Amino acid sequence: MQHSETETESQTGIEAGTGSVTVLGLGPMGRALASAFLDAGLRTTVWNRTPGRDRELVARGARGAASAAEAVTASELTVVCVVNYGAVEGILRDGPVADALKGRTVVNLSSGAPEGARGTADWAAAHGIRFLDGAIMTPTTTIGTPAGVFLYAGPEDLYREHRPVLDALNGTHTHLGEEIGRAAAYDIALLDIFWTASAGFAHALAVARAEGITGRELTPYAQGIAAILPPIFEGWAANLDDGDFSGEDNPLTSAVSSMAHIAETSEAHGIDASLMRAVEAGARRTVELGHGTDGFHRIAEVLGRD
Template structure:
């Protein structure tokens, strides 16, 4: 087992929830030399971690009491509260860090619940897949009391080298998780749509990958400029206008129909473009769609 560097305190950690992500978190703590207690509703999932040196505690209150830092990785905030409810008394004086999905409202409610029990609270999000936990470039973001984050930052950093505190407001990690995550499904569905077009022509989806990656790199390169336009509210000097997207949308939809694909998702996206054109924005930067999204159905 790797030896924890001298600069990193050896802190006992309890991990609550042993799905694929929770198990990866527990394994990373173990690899860094931290004593780890694990709890899961289905005890069988603890077996591989016990083999690596973790202690399985089937009683949630005892599991929480075993460590000053409790990291919960369950599906949602309400699931986390339900799992930890029997351990309410044991949470007093401990730090609870949640790494689950949910809304900013859910994060605020979770923070209030934890504080009402006398626990210190951090909310966080893992911005990668379980297999990447522990890597130097894996990003995790946290929100909440900065002094608590700074106290446990060396411990939390073993989960990913790109570990960031976003601010004191308890819902910021959830806010950025939802905001940044909004890109994922549309991008993936776009790739799947393209893959359906290409494979229907007898070519492979793999043949698209180099070009899709290059396209995504181009998108990444222009995000700073688009963000500056949104922050300034100045959309008058576009390098890609809403009108350009309007001009291409009918061909995109026709191609989907000709190929027999479900084009409803495209039609929904282009509905935002149509609303922008109806507002007279066709000459503005595509980033002005942000303003249209602020007024759904208007």
């Protein structure tokens, strides 16, 4: 993934005992964020709609707020990490919370669609609340370590203002631009890769087991497949951007044949092949449109047509 000029490895600029932050939402990721802020020595206030999830954090020195309004009043910066933008708005649009946030900054690290980010940002602006949207691209275990990856979108001056606190999370932080939906758009596209690939691997395991191959036997070869994908992805992406759809090495007609073999083998074992059949159908449609000699990345262009 290309990164903007504002990407840097985190070097926490907060001295122990200085700076403060509020975390709303104490699911696994929210707790990891609050824990990293505590480890960095920030005065950390936490709140969760369901009581009790703050016990361990409070025992470590966090302040547990009785309400979301009380929590946001404690800090100039509030980080929200809940299930989706609907949940974000359900918390922030509460009258006392919105009033308490006026003039303060919210950084949303919840996941959701780009339109959710844009709608929340519009609401925040109308209520005098400064808003950055963000996405976390790595698991909870990476939070507070150099392996964490954080993406942000929104006013760059606001991002720079709060970098010292955000840097307490360690990892890599990238500002993607001022269009507020951009971090969510990256998030959705990258999660699309992750879950589609994960679904493919789960299906492959099912087919392999049906043929008497264990998961441990298959995995080294699956890792080999995964290792060849980065340069393939890079080539497809560059060719798509350049309008080059050459499929000289592996035309779509060949790919369709391979997909059919996978689906037929799956179905012979009674394994649901709907995922592969859907991919096959998209490839066949692309061939029928006259692109049979093109590469697989032509499908992205066809999918994006009106």
